Amino acid sequence: MSSRETNRDDCLDIGDAAPYVLGALDDGERYSEHLRTCASCRAEVAELQLVADALPASVAPAVAPESLRDRVLATVRSEAELLHAAGHEADEPPRQPGRWRARRLSLLSTSVAIVATAATIVAIALAIGVSSTTHERVITAQVSPSLPGARASLRQFGGHAELVVSGMRQPRAGMIYEVWVQRGNGSPQPANALFSVNSRGSGSASVPTGLDGVRSVLVTSEPLGGSLHPTSAPVIRVALAA
């Protein structure tokens, strides 16, 4: 390994630069490490990288499906809301509260009745298992029989809670899964968490509202942007110890 730049081929590893920029080197990390000390290889990689970066432009153009847009932007919007709610950017003016939720207020009356039947619907479900360690608690959720093969659990660690799902069907077009928290005998409140799942049915959502006094965590399918009150029966329910 030479530091002379006059003849790059002085370095025995120079031939690894081409497979490296193409992402085809088995031990790419070793070569990355090598690049820190070998100017010859660095120069070769810099030159060939420009070519590798141009390769995507050679593919036949296709239009991204609308569902990709829906899934990505719904997740991004919900995460941005969470971050704002969590006060990560307290120096910024607050967004208009519930901008995209207000229009769903009219659904309030119907949703109350639906929620009343929710407990019955999800009662036909899997057993509840609770395992706990000093730092993390995992609670297995009840899943509606309308989602055969789906599994869900709530992971609690510190003051943070995360719902993890697998085997879930993707929300119908224009819909997204929304997380709710229920305190005492009150009606479900938005947990400010929306999520979708990938084609393998996996997904997750943080529950930013915290779980103090929360009796259950619910998931329903809602129109994109989320609702202020559930507009469909819960498909997932996590019962928390009183």
Place this chain on the structure above:
Amino acid sequence: MSRLRPVVNSKEKLRKLADEELMELVAGNDADAFEIIFERHADAAFSLAYRMCGRRSLAEDVAQEAFLALWRSGTRYDRSRGSVRTWALGIVHNRAVDALRRSGVHERRRVSDEGIEESLEAPERTDAQAIGNAASREIRGALEELPEEQRRVIELAYFGGFTHIEIASMLDTPLGTVKGRMRLGLQKLRGDLHGWEAVGA
């Protein structure tokens, strides 16, 4: 982080910003700024994922993962290391390679044998896109002019997600020869694409 965000970012104002400026807002969790980044690059990202994966559903998953990674790691974008487009497509490429390697060699062989044809037949392609811009015509033309053996190893590696060892084994060719063909091919493309940086930027 400095306060770069004005009090009101209307979509109209955001659309006038360059990608690099939008990424500063994305790093501050601005979903509207991200939406514009998404709009500008979603087709290119999906096209690359589709070319590599050969299946729409997998390509969509890969593109979704990549954009969410871009959103969540917006703070790591460094404009001194290239355009947002290049950075975004680099993430797509990495995610697609991961997905292909999870799916096994057999599936990858099928995709790399059939993928190009399927991509070209993609029904949502419009005439305007089929014509493509000058830069993509240039790179496509340069690839086609490469000696077949060089083009093959570059495509298997970059689009097929195969490692150089797998390619050597598939083609029953010594490893050193495979690496040499990759290097010669890329160097030739480098010469053909002289001035590409200016065109692609």
